[in-house]
Amino acid sequence: MIALAKKVISNVTCTFCGSTCDDLQVTVEDEKVLAVRSGCSSSLSKYLNYNAERFLTPLVRKNGQLTETSYEDAVRRSAEILANARYPLLYGWSSTSNEASRAGIELAEWVGGVIDNTTTVCHGPTLLGVHDIGEVSGSLGEIEHRADLVIYWGSNPVHSHPHHIMRYTALSTGRFRPSRKDRKMIVIDVRKTDTAKLADQFIQITPNGDYELMCALRMAVRGDELEQDAISGVPAEVIEELAELMISCQFGVIFFGLGLTMTEGRHRNVDVALSLVRDLNARTKFLIMPMRGHFNVAGANEVSAWVTGYPYAVDLSQGYPRYNPGDTTAIDVLVRGDCDAALVVASDPVSNFPVEASRRLARIPVITIDPHPSATTPIAEVVFPTTIVGIETGGCIHRMDGVAIMTKPLVPPPPGIHSDVEILRDILTHVKKSKMGQWT
Amino acid sequence: MLSGRTLGQGRSKSLGKFSDDYLRNVAVCELDPEDMKALGISPGQNVKVTTKTGSVVVRAAVASQASQRGIVFMPYGLWVNAVIPAETYGTGMPSMKGIEAEIAPAPDEKLLDLEAMVERLTRRG
Numbered sequence: 001m002i003a004l005a006k007k008v009i010s011n012v013t014c015t016f017c018g019s020t021c022d023d024l025q026v027t028v029e030d031e032k033v034l035a036v037r038s039g040c041s042s043s044l045s046k047y048l049n050y051n052a053e054r055f056l057t058p059l060v061r062k063n064g065q066l067t068e069t070s071y072e073d074a075v076r077r078s079a080e081i082l083a084n085a086r087y088p089l090l091y092g093w094s095s096t097s098n099e100a101s102r103a104g105i106e107l108a109e110w111v112g113g114v115i116d117n118t119t120t121v122c123h124g125p126t127l128l129g130v131h132d133i134g135e136v137s138g139s140l141g142e143i144e145h146r147a148d149l150v151i152y153w154g155s156n157p158v159h160s161h162p163h164h165i166m167r168y169t170a171l172s173t174g175r176f177r178p179s180r181k182d183r184k185m186i187v188i189d190v191r192k193t194d195t196a197k198l199a200d201q202f203i204q205i206t207p208n209g210d211y212e213l214m215c216a217l218r219m220a221v222r223g224d225e226l227e228q229d230a231i232s233g234v235p236a237e238v239i240e241e242l243a244e245l246m247i248s249c250q251f252g253v254i255f256f257g258l259g260l261t262m263t264e265g266r267h268r269n270v271d272v273a274l275s276l277v278r279d280l281n282a283r284t285k286f287l288i289m290p291m292r293g294h295f296n297v298a299g300a301n302e303v304s305a306w307v308t309g310y311p312y313a314v315d316l317s318q319g320y321p322r323y324n325p326g327d328t329t330a331i332d333v334l335v336r337g338d339c340d341a342a343l344v345v346a347s348d349p350v351s352n353f354p355v356e357a358s359r360r361l362a363r364i365p366v367i368t369i370d371p372h373p374s375a376t377t378p379i380a381e382v383v384f385p386t387t388i389v390g391i392e393t394g395g396c397i398h399r400m401d402g403v404a405i406m407t408k409p410l411v412p413p414p415p416g417i418h419s420d421v422e423i424l425r426d427i428l429t430h431v432k433k434s435k436m437g438q439w440t
Numbered sequence: 441m442l443s444g445r446t447l448g449q450g451r452s453k454s455l456g457k458f459s460d461d462y463l464r465n466v467a468v469c470e471l472d473p474e475d476m477k478a479l480g481i482s483p484g485q486n487v488k489v490t491t492k493t494g495s496v497v498v499r500a501a502v503a504s505q506a507s508q509r510g511i512v513f514m515p516y517g518l519w520v521n522a523v524i525p526a527e528t529y530g531t532g533m534p535s536m537k538g539i540e541a542e543i544a545p546a547p548d549e550k551l552l553d554l555e556a557m558v559e560r561l562t563r564r565g
Binding site: 016017041042045046049050052053110111119121124125128156158159162190191192193194196207208248259261262263264265267294311325326327329330331332335348350352353354355356357358359362372373374375378379 | 452511517518521525530531534554
């Protein structure tokens with residue numbers, strides 16, 4: 001066999017976290033990824049191990065066991081399950097392309113289900129806050145070049161978004177902020193994380209105390225007097241100093257994580273954070289941005305919003321889009337026992353949902369479309385292997401700031417493996433035939 | 441109890457969720473050393489984490505990032521999910537941080553791997 005030439009592909013967009021760093025150098029040889037430069041440890045692990053523990057053929061459950069089958073049989077079984085379901089859940093979408101999300105929404109419309117993405121267990125409350133208040137935002141490029149005050153609140157990017165600080169904030173080389181001394185970095189969190197250790201100032205708050213502290217900060221920014229000695233464990237003078245720092249900066253930004261959305265208060269924490277930034281813009285330039293986790297969770301929201309009008313948790317069972325988080329969100333749909341089938345694309349809900357929701361998933365027919373075995377695949381009725389977006393398949397994705405990026409395939413997928421888009425379209429074709437048959 | 445992402449979790453999930461590396465990085469509860477001493481727990485020993493939702497056995501470790509008495513940390517994954525309440529309070533989002541939990545040494549109890557955890561999930565009744 002003749003070895004194929006080694007080549008180095010530059011400016012590759014990483015499809016791990018929401019930072020989607022576009023500076024990877026990937027060396028490819030014999031149609032395999034050989035080496036990666038410039039990536040963080042999570043990125044390296046993804047690109048160098050993408051073939052580890054991989055599905056190579058579709059599986060269907062026969063006599064209780066997952067058994068190898070043909071692609072056509074897996075498509076037929078999946079279409080049957082979805083077309084006959086009364087209220088299926090179509091879940092995932094954050095680790096695949098916008099094109100796949102678009103196909104998924106069309107499928108959800110045909111089967112009359114609820115389509116939700118992983119936002120539901122990360123920044124769902126952020127979107128609820130944005131509906132209420134609006135969001136003063138910008139691009140990571142603006143922040144990289146201009147921000148002189150960077151605040152990470154309830155977020156630990158050293159672990160969750162390892163190159164975020166280096167590429168976009170305190171450690172980046174901006175046009176107008178060329179060095180570390182040109183910026184101040186503050187971390188507000190319930191514990192002194194590895195990110196906090198890099199900060200100029202760490203402010204420790206009591207768990208579930210974000211709302212109160214943010215309200216106090218709004219008061220201080222407006223010049224109101226704080227009547228208590230400490231709020232959420234933070235002395236009043238520290239809050240007043242922080243307010244002064246925020247007002248006096250030239251370009252500030254708050255990046256917030258799940259420390260706001262997963263704790264008591266949830267979207268109300270986000271409401272007050274967005275309001276604080278709105279207030280600050282009467283005095284200076286200030287932005288706010290959620291630290292989006294999966295590489296295309298922002299894209300899943302964008303596509304869902306421009307196709308259905310709503311960014312996640314969209315119920316299409318009535319023939320038109322209905323959106324009511326807390327009712328049409330995946331966890332609630334599962335815990336109530338409403339849905340009778342599920343399609344899981346590019347996600348592992350059993351690894352991310354509370355056990356009560358996963359127990360319901362384990363009791364209904366589940367179809368998974370995933371390159372790798374996960375905690376969800378063992379409970380599935382049908383398992384599709386698929387290609388990996390950003391490595392074997394291209395497609396459009398959205399970075400955490402909403403900037404659209406086209407990813408390109410670096411290597412071919414294993415033989416016979418279809419992409420998410422192809423699988424979804426093939427299932428849709430069968431579902432359409434089946435539904436037409438039911439209606440005539 | 442807090443749950444969250446860690447570098448180890450992010451890196452090891454790419455090695456495979458059924459890998460030993462993933463189990464080592466995710467089926468863990470990080471505690472403050474003083475709390476460990478008070479509870480008679482040594483690093484590497486099995487502990488039982490109990491909340492109002494249920495309980496799970498994981499490995500104890502000294503807090504790798506921040507050490508604070510009364511606060512324990514577990515990485516996102518199937519093990520912490522076993523003790524996360526499903527109530528979303530009308531928002532769709534369960535509480536995955538700031539949960540009251542009890543930690544007790546469990547030297548005689550078995551830590552279940554991913555396969556066994558999924559098997560437990562599918563058990564009827």
